[in-house]
Amino acid sequence: MGIIHPSTKDFDQLLQTNEVVLVDFWATWCGPCLMLAPVIEEISKKYEGKAVVAKVDVDVERALAEHYQIMSIPTVLVFKKGNLAGREIGAASAKVYETMIENAL
């Protein structure tokens, strides 16, 4: 499936229909976000079939960013059965996100 790019209107459905979802909130002008991109890519491949990995551009989906109080990017959220299970602010190593997913699986 690879990384998906949900819009505000189909975000809830994404959370409802998947057990574990990791969402990377980012923007094109954000240096640390671009640094994080290959890490997120890696995670998406590693958890193919187990967890859904999504990216949300905060400039395009402003409402979504506001709803989840994203005030610093990158911020990565992990949802389990639609509920927020983890939040990591700033770029971290793959291991940090893997632990967040493992805890939710």
Add this chain to the structure above:
Amino acid sequence: MTDIAIIGGGPAGLSAAVNASARGKSTRIFSTKNNYLERATRVDNYLGMESVSGAAMMESFRQHAKSLGISLETGQIITILPVSDYFMLNFNGAIVQSKSVILAIGAAKQKSLPGEEQFLGQGVSYCATCDGMMYRGKKAIVYGLSDEAVSEANHLQEIGVNVTFISGKQRPAALASDVQFISGAVTAIMGENIVQSVNVNATSIETNVVFILRNVIAPTVLCKGLSIKDGFLAVNRDMETNIPGIFACGDCSGKPLQIAKAVGEGLIAAQQASKYIDDQKK
């Protein structure tokens, strides 16, 4: 890709660069303008250099590095991210890649502000260029404790953030005329879940965000997951931190905060970083 990214252009960082170069490794040194030794009026305990000024000593160190073709790049490294078998560093918004990293960032003589850690990422930020766009049309406090703070405040104002610049000094001449200025110190950051105000000179000022811009970024902010012991980066005798491929030397790795110790540790860090890179190839 550079072999070794060295962060900090003081005695430890320059020693690491000279010794990495002796091992045939490519290096880049990233350094802010701020240098502690530069301001020392007299140094008396460095072997072979009697009663020399800190500035003269630094000049001599830099010249040595320069003679080997090593140059310092001025600016701040904001983030270090380990990615599988290499590192990505954010240098003033530009992305730099290296096989290993040596931290020689000096010791930060500062405590975090009340509320700073609590609201980090929820209205407290250390990077105007990273988070500025999130606050267009909103109020921002820039607490200017670094040399680059004025240009960052001007940048924020330019992109449409309503900036108030706070510093203990007089209004900086380079500060854009439409940026508000308050002389004073931020003593606390307050809010509920997210930042709502800061205390300055015992007065509460409403804001959506506070950018705290210091010369030295805390190592745990620079790279998430680095271990700290007694306020310094935890290292072993090989100057290895707990993250493979990241080494630390000089004041940031512990006491005594002395030049000879920094230079010696720079040597070890460079040798071990070189060994790390060679071992990765096997």
